[in-house]
Amino acid sequence: MGQTILITGANRGIGFALATELLKGGHQVLAAARSPAKAVDLAKLRAGNEASLAVLELNVNSEKSVAAAAEKVRALSGGLDVLVNNAAVFPEEGDESIFGMKLEHFREAYETNVLGVIRVTRAFVPLLEKGKDPRIVNISSGAGSIAAKDDYRYYAYAASKAALNMVTRGLAAEFRPRGICVVAMTPGWVKTEMGGPNAPLAPAESARAIARTITKLTMDKSSLFLERTGGEVEYGW
Numbered sequence: 001m002g003q004t005i006l007i008t009g010a011n012r013g014i015g016f017a018l019a020t021e022l023l024k025g026g027h028q029v030l031a032a033a034r035s036p037a038k039a040v041d042l043a044k045l046r047a048g049n050e051a052s053l054a055v056l057e058l059n060v061n062s063e064k065s066v067a068a069a070a071e072k073v074r075a076l077s078g079g080l081d082v083l084v085n086n087a088a089v090f091p092e093e094g095d096e097s098i099f100g101m102k103l104e105h106f107r108e109a110y111e112t113n114v115l116g117v118i119r120v121t122r123a124f125v126p127l128l129e130k131g132k133d134p135r136i137v138n139i140s141s142g143a144g145s146i147a148a149k150d151d152y153r154y155y156a157y158a159a160s161k162a163a164l165n166m167v168t169r170g171l172a173a174e175f176r177p178r179g180i181c182v183v184a185m186t187p188g189w190v191k192t193e194m195g196g197p198n199a200p201l202a203p204a205e206s207a208r209a210i211a212r213t214i215t216k217l218t219m220d221k222s223s224l225f226l227e228r229t230g231g232e233v234e235y236g237w
Helices: 011-024 042-047 063-076 101-129 157-180 205-212
Strands: 004-007 028-033 053-057 081-087 137-138 179-186 225-227
Touching: 004 011, 004 205, 011 028, 011 042, 028 042, 028 063, 042 053, 053 063, 063 101, 081 101, 101 137, 101 157, 137 157, 137 205, 157 179, 179 205
Parallel strands: 004 028, 004 081, 028 053, 081 137, 137 179, 179 225
Antiparallel strands: none
16 A cells, blocks of 8 residues: 655656656655646646545645645545655855855745745644654755865755754654654755756656655654665765
8 A cells, every 4th residue: 555645846846756756656645836726747647646646735935825735635634654845945046156145045045945844844743643654854955965065056055955954853853752754865966947957867767766765764764864765875964
């Protein structure tokens, strides 16, 4: 029997590819998007998977939207096995000097990439506690590694992902007594709107590895920063 898995930001990129891959594995997928009416690819995907794919409206920056999505999931499935916090923004160009960076870029990145994860996690933990072997997967990035930082690129995005990594460690410690596994995971450099055309990985390739890893995660992995294939990142936090 498949697992019930919620993915935020599932309308494009890695989120959409992961939803597609998980459906192939026989899982119940809850694909969350800020504007489902504009999610054309998700609508097409659902056309052939009505019984196993539900499309939800969920804006991670809105408490009201998150709460409404949690209620809908409660009505649909009653519980949740995996929460994939995938929704994220990359607000800057990427090569700005600190003197040229707009401070608003930092606020925007933190609002979605950190506070958005916290909003969603708080709303869905009660449903995870009703699931089997509950897991929270926070999609992070190697750009968030402080240990590996040796340039000044991606100031806002990298800082938000470093903060997300810290939040992940805290959540893992807090939720361990509840039996909830919490990890940070880097999908690799993926050819998406965020990753750009020069990235070596196709979304489907990254998603296949992520799907295999998250569906088999166990508590011994909780609190770790993982590659999409399940091993710990070599460069560290």
